[in-house]
Amino acid sequence: MKSIAITTALLGGLVSTQASEYQAARNTLKNAPQEIKNIIANANSTYNFASQFNRASSVSYTGQIFRQVLISDIKAVMASQPRGSYNGSEENAYNMLLSHYAYNENTDLVGTGVIDGLSEFKVSAKLMNGTPAEFSEGFVYADIQSPGKNLSGKIAGVDNPLRRGKLYGTTRAQTPDGLIKSYFNEFATNAVTGAAFTVPNGSYSPQTITLSNVTDYGVDLAQLTQKFLHGAVSYSQAARDYLSTDLSPKKGLNADNTKPAKQGASYTALEHHFDEAFGYFGAARDYAAYTDAQTRSKKSIDSNNDGFISMLSEKTIGIAMNAAKIDFAARDGKVNFSKEAIDAFLAGRTLITQKPAGYIDYVVANARVALGAWEKTIAAVVVHYINWTIGEYDEYGQEGYLYTNFVKFWSEMKGYAFAFQFNPKGIMTDSQFDELHALMGEAPVLPHSNKSKVEAYKAKLLKARNLLQEVYNFSDENTQNW
Amino acid sequence: MKNILMIVTLLCISSCNEFTEKNLTTAPAIDNKDQGIELLLGQTDKINAGEFSIEKLIANIGIFVVSPQIEKLNEEILDLKSSISQYCSSLATYSELTAEQLNILRKPMQESWKKAVSTFHRIEIMKFGPAAIETSTAQKSIYYFDGEDKCKVDLTLLQVERGRLPRFDIISNYQVRGLDSIEPLLFGEHDKSRCQRRSARIQAYFAKPILEKEKVSCKLMLHNLTDISKKSDELKKEWSPRLKNYSARMLKGQVGAPIEIVNSISQALFVLDTVIKDKKVAFPAGFEIRMDGELKKCNQASCPRNSEHFYSDYALESLIESVKGFKAIFQGIDLNTGIDGFGFDDFLSQRGFSTLANEMVRNSDFVLEKLEMANKSSSFKQLLSEVTIEKCENTRSDNRLAQACAFVWDLRKITDLLKNDYLVALAELSAPRQAQGDND
Incomplete structure (x- = not known):
């Protein structure tokens, strides 16, 4: 009891220290001069900003959307491959995934399902009336961007340093790149030489598992891969790079805001960095105009009324989608992470465009608030999947139990939970992170295991949930019901 | 032991029932098993002579x-x-x-x-x-x-x-x-x-x-x-x-x-049902079909773009050739010479089902005639464009309101027999998995 009290006290201290970065940013904005407050109050309602140098838009984040598409598609590919049925060798199957991760529009990789610039992407769109819509950019990767971008060059630890020098939360690999490749290798083996297996459900019929991404030890490789990439690429790039202030004078928010970033560019380096972070957030330009219900439905407003949905401006993808889902599911009605994030992005970008005196401090503050909302969203999503994993444990032995759901929920939880280490100034401390992952482990106790082991593991998950609740100050109502 | 039993059964099949005689050639018939398969191979002019046997069919x-x-x-x-x-x-x-x-x-x-x-x-x-x-x-x-x-x-x-x-x-x-x-x-x-x-x-x-x-x-x-x-x-x-x-x-x-081989050849006949009728005619004509285990239907009255040979407009000719291919296997026809050798029609006749055999041949000829007639004045793409839901629903072989839909019913005259009477008559044969459980 004594040690628990000490731990709690220590945690409380750490929470307050770390949380102060985010809280300080909020205070900075609260105490901003009236001129800054007026600009923020009248900030653009959509993420559209004219160029300082020509008549074009200054907003550009195509590469970030391209990566969002790769992250989404890699999951779709991994989640649809029956075990042992891949048409080719393990190397070919590995290449299929590698071609998404290390995308190259003229790839030399060989194998069924290997993508290049002229492969069709899988992300889809729906209009608000629910009918499927085409993307105005086209339907192959090179239509979005040519030559396109990759994930492998921007993953944490490759493009920027890791917060503690190595990857934490797993013993599978020392680096994010290594972890992704270990998932790929395991998937490739399952796809080529794997066989369907069965898992029990108490007195009900055993369930046959046929997909390559679902393992017999309780993890879903597709979910782990996608959710890990949301943290190790998207969140990492925004937090550790584009919205940072502790790198070189040309990096992040230290960048110049007076001249074109390069010859002929419509934007400054600072504008572009901010936009790139916004691209990784994944919101449609008019995200603020959507209700949470609309965003979570994955429908898009055809804002320019051209009959198409623009992948680059009208589609919400990535964590911006999760923010709306979390807001929608928040029972206490007091959570609005999507609004907190989009308001901060719009305010920060408006300040960059208008450049009032001393504006940089408030751009930085807005960036930290946006990242804070982002991190809280991730935390709430982890809470959500803890709840759903426990729910699936409770379903075991009943008609509604599905092993595939169990591994999916657990893997989404674990995959997202890696993200907290990719923001050098994140709210969660290193020790909290370590405690969280020690509780989650590297794989779950299987629902058909010994009952006492299951109960012990469920208790650990509840402890992990309590930790997140404390760190992010979530209400009881939300924490228990997300 | 199983093989021996099978051979005995086969011998019985080819000798215990009423024989069917093709009389296509004047060469002496191979009607004695002692002459063996090697002889059969060495004297191809005798393959289609004499009594029917499944070896001769093969x-x-x-x-x-x-x-x-x-x-x-x-x-x-x-x-x-x-x-x-x-x-x-x-x-x-x-x-x-x-x-x-x-x-x-x-x-x-x-x-x-x-x-x-x-x-x-x-x-x-x-x-x-x-x-x-x-x-x-x-x-x-x-x-x-x-x-x-x-x-x-x-x-x-x-x-x-x-x-x-x-x-x-x-x-x-x-x-x-x-x-x-x-x-x-x-x-x-x-x-x-x-x-x-x-x-x-x-x-x-x-x-x-x-x-x-x-x-x-x-x-x-x-x-x-x-x-x-x-x-x-x-x-x-x-x-x-x-x-x-x-x-x-x-x-x-x-x-x-031999019986396994005959079964595999027989199963190929069902391509007329699952591929030719369903995928190539019924689906573009707006019918709901079972494809790869799922029920599928085009989302309009008809779907010309999902039809075969959309660019060359060569679908009717191709359907005609497919039906000819079916006839060739079913009747044992050499398409280069037109000689009608031993086929499944003879197998049926040998089993006492010559009425069924004749009906299947007649129905195949009926389909061919309808396709050839349509091909003289139209194309499949054109016929598909004329399909309306109402017309198609009321179309049958003898009420050809929508010609493209009528072809489905024409082909069913063959495939319904194939999936039912034919398999009953030749009980040792089976339908391929794709055609099973599909009763149209």
């Missing part, structure tokens, strides 16, 4: 029905390759190409393509033995129909333009290989993509000068023809009496017991 279908068509396809593919090579070489003499010139230059290739495709559709139904093996001598590599548009071919053209030819060694790539992938390049509009979806890159490609695009098409066509002729060579090698002689292997019992 011999006739292998030697006189399938092998000649495989040889023919091989020759026609070589002709097509030669025709395309000539065209591609001739492009070097042009500095630009007009649409009119293109239409004229395409004609010889189009004719060669039609010949090869016609033969393929006859063979399509003969899907057993080497033709059914998908890894080496795959029919799918020579021709593949999936009811999808040919957008992938356009995407491949863009790849070829960048110097990247499609691979077929590790990746099956069925959507961009085979005679079907050549079709849009020979018959499609030069300035219009086959992709229904919008892509600036594809639009930019199709806005390029004709000559430039044709040179790219040539690279793809020749690359594909090399693959097609290689696969056709493999198929020919398997069947050729001078090479791997699959017919002999069947007769020598190297690929299974």
Whole structure:
């Protein structure tokens, strides 16, 4: 009891220290001069900003959307491959995934399902009336961007340093790149030489598992891969790079805001960095105009009324989608992470465009608030999947139990939970992170295991949930019901 | 022990029942098992003489029905390759190409393509033995129909333009290989993509000068023809009496017991049901069909774009050839000479079901007649465009409000018998998995 009290006290201290970065940013904005407050109050309602140098838009984040598409598609590919049925060798199957991760529009990789610039992407769109819509950019990767971008060059630890020098939360690999490749290798083996297996459900019929991404030890490789990439690429790039202030004078928010970033560019380096972070957030330009219900439905407003949905401006993808889902599911009605994030992005970008005196401090503050909302969203999503994993444990032995759901929920939880280490100034401390992952482990106790082991593991998950609740100050109502 | 029992059973099948006599040749009949299969192979003029036996059915279908068509396809593919090579070489003499010139230059290739495709559709139904093996001598590599548009071919053209030819060694790539992938390049509009979806890159490609695009098409066509002729060579090698002689292997019992072989040939007849009727006629005509285990229906009254040979408008001819292929197997007809040898009609007659055999032949002839009549004045694309939901719902073979829908009912006259009476009569045979549980 004594040690628990000490731990709690220590945690409380750490929470307050770390949380102060985010809280300080909020205070900075609260105490901003009236001129800054007026600009923020009248900030653009959509993420559209004219160029300082020509008549074009200054907003550009195509590469970030391209990566969002790769992250989404890699999951779709991994989640649809029956075990042992891949048409080719393990190397070919590995290449299929590698071609998404290390995308190259003229790839030399060989194998069924290997993508290049002229492969069709899988992300889809729906209009608000629910009918499927085409993307105005086209339907192959090179239509979005040519030559396109990759994930492998921007993953944490490759493009920027890791917060503690190595990857934490797993013993599978020392680096994010290594972890992704270990998932790929395991998937490739399952796809080529794997066989369907069965898992029990108490007195009900055993369930046959046929997909390559679902393992017999309780993890879903597709979910782990996608959710890990949301943290190790998207969140990492925004937090550790584009919205940072502790790198070189040309990096992040230290960048110049007076001249074109390069010859002929419509934007400054600072504008572009901010936009790139916004691209990784994944919101449609008019995200603020959507209700949470609309965003979570994955429908898009055809804002320019051209009959198409623009992948680059009208589609919400990535964590911006999760923010709306979390807001929608928040029972206490007091959570609005999507609004907190989009308001901060719009305010920060408006300040960059208008450049009032001393504006940089408030751009930085807005960036930290946006990242804070982002991190809280991730935390709430982890809470959500803890709840759903426990729910699936409770379903075991009943008609509604599905092993595939169990591994999916657990893997989404674990995959997202890696993200907290990719923001050098994140709210969660290193020790909290370590405690969280020690509780989650590297794989779950299987629902058909010994009952006492299951109960012990469920208790650990509840402890992990309590930790997140404390760190992010979530209400009881939300924490228990997300 | 099982084999011995089977042989005894087979001997009984061929000797204990009332014999069926073809009397097609004047050669002495092989009606004595002592003469053996080797003799049967050595004296092919006696295959279709005397009493029916399942060994003779196997011999006739292998030697006189399938092998000649495989040889023919091989020759026609070589002709097509030669025709395309000539065209591609001739492009070097042009500095630009007009649409009119293109239409004229395409004609010889189009004719060669039609010949090869016609033969393929006859063979399509003969899907057993080497033709059914998908890894080496795959029919799918020579021709593949999936009811999808040919957008992938356009995407491949863009790849070829960048110097990247499609691979077929590790990746099956069925959507961009085979005679079907050549079709849009020979018959499609030069300035219009086959992709229904919008892509600036594809639009930019199709806005390029004709000559430039044709040179790219040539690279793809020749690359594909090399693959097609290689696969056709493999198929020919398997069947050729001078090479791997699959017919002999069947007769020598190297690929299974006679009844197993007859069953596999019989199962090929069901291609008429699951592929020809369902995928090629019923689906584009707006019927709900079971495809790959799922019920599917096009989302309009009819879907011409999902029909076969959309670009060449050669669907009716192809259906005619497929029905001829069915008749060839069912009746044991050598399509080169027209000689009617031992087939499943004789098997049925031998079992005392000659009425059923005659009805199936009559119904096959009825379908052929209807298709040929329609082909004189229309095309399948045109017929599909005339389909309305109401017309189709009220259409039957004898009430042809929508001709395309009537073909489904015409084909059902054969396939319903095939799936029911035929299997009852020849109880030791079975329907392939895809045709089971589908009672139309």
